[in-house]
Amino acid sequence: MRSSRTLRIDLASGQPVYEQIVSGLRAFLVSGEFKSGEQLPTVRQLAIDLGIHHNTVAEAYRVLAEEGWLDLRRRRGAMVLDRRDPKATPEAKQDFRKHLEELIAKAITNGVPRSAIADRMADMAKKLGQGGTR
Amino acid sequence: MRSSRTLRIDLASGQPVYEQIVSGLRAFLVSGEFKSGEQLPTVRQLAIDLGIHHNTVAEAYRVLAEEGWLDLRRRRGAMVLDRRDPKATPEAKQDFRKHLEELIAKAITNGVPRSAIADRMADMAKKLGQGGTR
DNA sequence: TTTATTGTATATTGTATATGTACAATAGGC
DNA sequence: GCCTATTGTACATATACAATATACAATAAA
Numbered sequence: 001m002r003s004s005r006t007l008r009i010d011l012a013s014g015q016p017v018y019e020q021i022v023s024g025l026r027a028f029l030v031s032g033e034f035k036s037g038e039q040l041p042t043v044r045q046l047a048i049d050l051g052i053h054h055n056t057v058a059e060a061y062r063v064l065a066e067e068g069w070l071d072l073r074r075r076r077g078a079m080v081l082d083r084r085d086p087k088a089t090p091e092a093k094q095d096f097r098k099h100l101e102e103l104i105a106k107a108i109t110n111g112v113p114r115s116a117i118a119d120r121m122a123d124m125a126k127k128l129g130q131g132g133t134r
Numbered sequence: 135m136r137s138s139r140t141l142r143i144d145l146a147s148g149q150p151v152y153e154q155i156v157s158g159l160r161a162f163l164v165s166g167e168f169k170s171g172e173q174l175p176t177v178r179q180l181a182i183d184l185g186i187h188h189n190t191v192a193e194a195y196r197v198l199a200e201e202g203w204l205d206l207r208r209r210r211g212a213m214v215l216d217r218r219d220p221k222a223t224p225e226a227k228q229d230f231r232k233h234l235e236e237l238i239a240k241a242i243t244n245g246v247p248r249s250a251i252a253d254r255m256a257d258m259a260k261k262l263g264q265g266g267t268r
Numbered sequence: 269t270t271t272a273t274t275g276t277a278t279a280t281t282g283t284a285t286a287t288g289t290a291c292a293a294t295a296g297g298c
Numbered sequence: 299g300c301c302t303a304t305t306g307t308a309c310a311t312a313t314a315c316a317a318t319a320t321a322c323a324a325t326a327a328a
Contacts, residue, residue: 014284016315016316016317017316017317018316018317023236023239023240024236026236026239026240026243027235027236027238027239029239030238030239030242030243031235031239042273042274042275043274043275044273044274044275052317052318053317053318053319054275054318055276055277055317055318055319056316056317056318058275058276059316059317061275062275062276067243069243072275073274073275073324073325074273074274074275074276074323074324074325074326075272075273075274075275075324075325075326075327076274076275076325076326077273077274077275078275085242085243085245086244086245087245088244088245088246088247088250089244089245092241092244092245092246093246093250095241095244096237096240096241096244096246096250096251096254097254099237100237100254100255100258101161101165101258102157102158102160102161103230103233103234103237104161104164104258104262105157105160105161105163105164105165106157106160106230107226107229107230108164108219109160109164109201109203109219110220110222110223110226110229110230111219111220111221111222111223111226112222112226112227112230113222114262114263115262115263116222116227116230117230117259117262118258118259118260118262118263119259120230120231120234121234121255121256121258121259121262122255122256122259124234124235124238124252124255125251125252125253125255125256125259126252128238128248128249128251128252128255129248129249129252150284150285150286151285151286152285152286176304176305176306177305177306178304178305178306186286186287187286187287187288188287188306189286189287189288189307189308190285190286190287192306192307193285193286195306196306196307206306207293207294207305207306208292208293208294208304208305208306208307209293209294209295209303209304209305209306210294210295210305210306211304211305211306212306
């Protein structure tokens with residue numbers, strides 16, 4: 001699957017474009033839609049697909065490389081690494097909890113029914129338990 | 135409960151301070167820690183408590199007022215309104231789903247165990263089902 | 269060895285954030 | 299009713315960040 005086919009960038013969202021790319025690709029990487037050994041599009045190719053500048057894509061790739069997801073080299077492009085999960089800091093857990101609560105609060109504020117929120121979270125929890133999301 | 139006692143602002147987090155205030159207060163509002171009719175601290179008071187400028191707090195209050203959470207008037211301060219949830223747009227649901235996946239991906243990247251993520255989501259789902267979070 | 273391709277570095281420009289300062293509205297005291 | 303202190307608001311400014319334009323450096327492949 002080409003990343004550009006499913007990766008959507010919203011220039012009007014307020015969130016920086018490079019962060020949107022990081023978040024979107026990271027979700028694909030975690031879910032296994034990009035497997036280790038695979039080649040990601042070049043910064044220029046993805047930039048063209050998204051209609052942005054290649055330096056913006058490069059910035060996103062750099063973040064993912066620092067997280068250990070990508071091996072990034074000139075002339076070779078970006079390759080997905082076989083990454084091991086690090087051990088979590090206490091902050092990471094607190095952060096997740098806090099941001100989850102804030103995400104839910106925002107959804108409720110936007111009118112998403114509590115039942116729909118609960119259902120989706122139960123879904124995701126189940127997937128995680130099954131190892132479906134790795 | 136004073137908002138400033140539990141609201142934490144991280145100047146180094148990268149996220150704009152006024153957004154941190156919005157997210158934090160919104161979570162309190164949704165959870166009922168601030169009930170309708172209650173008075174929030176004045177923009178100047180909260181600014182002092184957080185060690186920032188009052189205009190930054192004012193910006194955050196304005197966002198919450200536009201969302202229907204606050205009645206904001208000169209000389210009267212900010213009062214929590216009895217807010218009804220609007221009906222969700224299809225985008226709101228998609229947004230929630232997408233951001234939830236991205237939040238989970240980030241937590242996993244940071245090393246939070248999948249089991250811990252699943253447990254916390256199950257917790258929150260349960261609370262929502264019970265009406266514990268309103 | 270040459271060349272095309274790829275990521276990287278630097279400068280520039282526009283936008284957003286946080287602040288400083290002044291203003292406008294108004295509840296409460298007299 | 300008028301004054302005054304308190305509160306949110308408006309606007310200008312400094313600074314930082316994001317996205318781009320352009321040039322450069324490394325290197326696989328011919």
